[in-house]
Amino acid sequence: MAEVAAPREQWGSRIGLILAMAGNAVGLGNFLRFPRQAVDNGGGTFMIPYFIAFLLVGIPLMWIEWGVGRYGGVRGQGSTPGMFDSLWKHPVAKYLGVLGLFMPVIVLIYYCYIESWTLAWTFFSATGQTQGLDQAGMAAFFKSYVDLENASVHGFWLPFGFFFATVIVNFWVVSKGLTAGIEKLAKIGMPILFLFATILVIRVLTLDPVTITHDGITTTQGPLDGLRFMYTPDWAALGNPKVWLAATGQIFFTLSVGMGSLSAYASYLTKKDDLTLSGIATCATNETAEVVLGGSLAIPAVVTFFGVAGAVAVAKGGSFDLGFISMPLVFNNLPGGPLVAGAAGVMWFGLLFFAGITSSVSMATPALAFVEENFGWTRKRTAWTLAAIVILLGLLHIVYNTRGFLDEWDYWAGTFGLVILALVETIIFVWIFGPENAWNELHEGAAWPIPRFYKTIITYVTPAFLLVMMIWWTVQEAIPTLMMNGVPAENVPVKWASRAVMLAILFFQLWLIKVAWARKAARRVA
Amino acid sequence: MDTSIVATLPPNTLGLNAFIFMALAWTFVLGLMLWSFRKLMSTPENEKLPPPGSIP
Numbered sequence: 293m294a295e296v297a298a299p300r301e302q303w304g305s306r307i308g309l310i311l312a313m314a315g316n317a318v319g320l321g322n323f324l325r326f327p328r329q330a331v332d333n334g335g336g337t338f339m340i341p342y343f344i345a346f347l348l349v350g351i352p353l354m355w356i357e358w359g360v361g362r363y364g365g366v367r368g369q370g371s372t373p374g375m376f377d378s379l380w381k382h383p384v385a386k387y388l389g390v391l392g393l394f395m396p397v398i399v400l401i402y403y404c405y406i407e408s409w410t411l412a413w414t415f416f417s418a419t420g421q422t423q424g425l426d427q428a429g430m431a432a433f434f435k436s437y438v439d440l441e442n443a444s445v446h447g448f449w450l451p452f453g454f455f456f457a458t459v460i461v462n463f464w465v466v467s468k469g470l471t472a473g474i475e476k477l478a479k480i481g482m483p484i485l486f487l488f489a490t491i492l493v494i495r496v497l498t499l500d501p502v503t504i505t506h507d508g509i510t511t512t513q514g515p516l517d518g519l520r521f522m523y524t525p526d527w528a529a530l531g532n533p534k535v536w537l538a539a540t541g542q543i544f545f546t547l548s549v550g551m552g553s554l555s556a557y558a559s560y561l562t563k564k565d566d567l568t569l570s571g572i573a574t575c576a577t578n579e580t581a582e583v584v585l586g587g588s589l590a591i592p593a594v595v596t597f598f599g600v601a602g603a604v605a606v607a608k609g610g611s612f613d614l615g616f617i618s619m620p621l622v623f624n625n626l627p628g629g630p631l632v633a634g635a636a637g638v639m640w641f642g643l644l645f646f647a648g649i650t651s652s653v654s655m656a657t658p659a660l661a662f663v664e665e666n667f668g669w670t671r672k673r674t675a676w677t678l679a680a681i682v683i684l685l686g687l688l689h690i691v692y693n694t695r696g697f698l699d700e701w702d703y704w705a706g707t708f709g710l711v712i713l714a715l716v717e718t719i720i721f722v723w724i725f726g727p728e729n730a731w732n733e734l735h736e737g738a739a740w741p742i743p744r745f746y747k748t749i750i751t752y753v754t755p756a757f758l759l760v761m762m763i764w765w766t767v768q769e770a771i772p773t774l775m776m777n778g779v780p781a782e783n784v785p786v787k788w789a790s791r792a793v794m795l796a797i798l799f800f801q802l803w804l805i806k807v808a809w810a811r812k813a814a815r816r817v818a
Numbered sequence: 819m820d821t822s823i824v825a826t827l828p829p830n831t832l833g834l835n836a837f838i839f840m841a842l843a844w845t846f847v848l849g850l851m852l853w854s855f856r857k858l859m860s861t862p863e864n865e866k867l868p869p870p871g872s873i874p
Binding site: 523739 | 827829830831835836837838839840842843844846847848850851853854857858861863
């Protein structure tokens with residue numbers, strides 16, 4: 293192994309950086325999770341805690357991640373172990389940084405699997421395989437793909453093929469490097485995503501009302517009824533703390549904060565680059581994709597063709613039922629026949645694929661940066677090694693998906709872990725590094741001064757929000773999940789195996805950090 | 819989820835309350851995006867050095 297890492301790349305342009313950052317944030321959740329959360333948590337009134345959380349937690353955390361990332365980046369550190377070590381000269385700091393390596397790698401592995409569904413359904417839509425199916429047929433078509441024990445429609449090997457293709461595309465992009473790979477993907481993928489979503493929103497919102505009969509009741513409903521269903525305020529929800537936590541959680545997931553990938557991207561900035569305004573532009577682009585486009589697609593479309601009662605039933609089935617069963621059924625009912633249905637399906641799953649891939653390439657970045665910088669591996673070598681790991685561990689998700697293997701990873705790394713890392717990096721950056729130093733760091737090269745009151749918000753309000761969220765989730769979800777409450781007995785061994793694999797990855801990464809710092813110390817002595 | 823809210827108005831109607839919330843939400847995010855991008859575009863970008871090794 294070579295001892296000296298290659299010089300750090302820089303973003304090619306400001307617009308490329310913002311599109312890549314926004315691509316990192318815009319994911320499947322913008323189009324599938326947000327509408328369900330809004331409907332489930334008070335409709336229009338959900339937007340009040342949602343925007344308060346956006347202003348008090350989302351934007352400050354975005355700035356904190358950018359600040360942590362650039363501070364580490366200008367010191368040659370592209371991942372959180374090195375970033376935290378730069379900010380806090382304490383032996384434990386680098387080990388706390390393992391969270392910013394562990395979570396993106398864990399999420400990347402199962403996210404690539406889910407992303408491969410969108411690639412598969414783009415293909416199925418283009419080839420007309422989802423046309424002519426009724427609701428039961430569409431559900432069987434989906435179940436056959438995600439549950440290998442019932443793979444009667446697609447056969448056993450197809451999910452492996454699409455997963456393999458998805459991983460190859462992802463790592464081909466990241467192996468090209470920052471500007472030629474990730475930035476180029478964002479410049480192509482994000483405009484396509486917005487174009488597809490805009491076309492679909494226009495088509496959905498201009499649908500004629502449809503008369504349907506559900507459970508013996510005949511109603512006529514159109515897309516505006518779907519928007520009314522989603523936005524009509526339920527004032528009682530404002531007094532419910534669960535609604536506030538759901539809104540804060542949604543802001544958290546949608547902006548991809550607490551993952552370590554935003555700070556990895558920000559590590560490629562220079563001291564002259566703006567953080568403040570670019571951070572807001574990233575947040576606002578993500579929110580536009582979520583609120584304006586994501587909120588106007590699935591729910592209005594499903595309400596039009598299945599009625600409110602049907603939409604409620606779909607929402608209870610989960611985000612994937614909404615995206616992979618109901619939406620293809622909606623497209624089959626669009627005026628214009630199979631050609632329009634196929635085109636709409638390609639646009640819907642195509643935009644989900646671009647939303648997914650622009651996020652997944654960012655999740656690979658912290659681990660790549662860590663290995664390149666600390667072990668001197670080339671970008672290509674690191675990328676294809678990680679690709680092999682993703683493929684190997686991804687196979688476990690494909691085989692044991694319906695046994696809860698993926699759910700464990702999604703909960704501990706993709707949900708609970710995000711709050712932990714966000715809290716840790718906020719404490720290190722704001723309290724240990726110091727509020728004044730953090731404030732000054734954010735304003736290096738700033739194109740816009742952050743209003744002064746945000747200093748108080750970043751110092752006290754954001755950490756308090758995170759602490760409350762962590763305590764609430766620990767009591768409400770983490771402890772029952774840890775105890776496997778309600779898990780069928782036959783799934784318990786799989787869930788334990790899932791946890792064992794996660795722990796093995798965590799300890800391996802901790803060991804890598806130990807080795808990397810030992811090598812650094814040896815180089816200093818030499 | 820209150821499913822009765824849709825049945826009380828004529829078909830394909832947004833309703834005033836829902837319209838207000840939707841309009842405010844859209845105005846906020848679109849306004850923030852346009853403001854931030856406009857301000858960014860009016861700020862000169864730092865001149866970037868060419869990538870290391872690209873100059874013969």
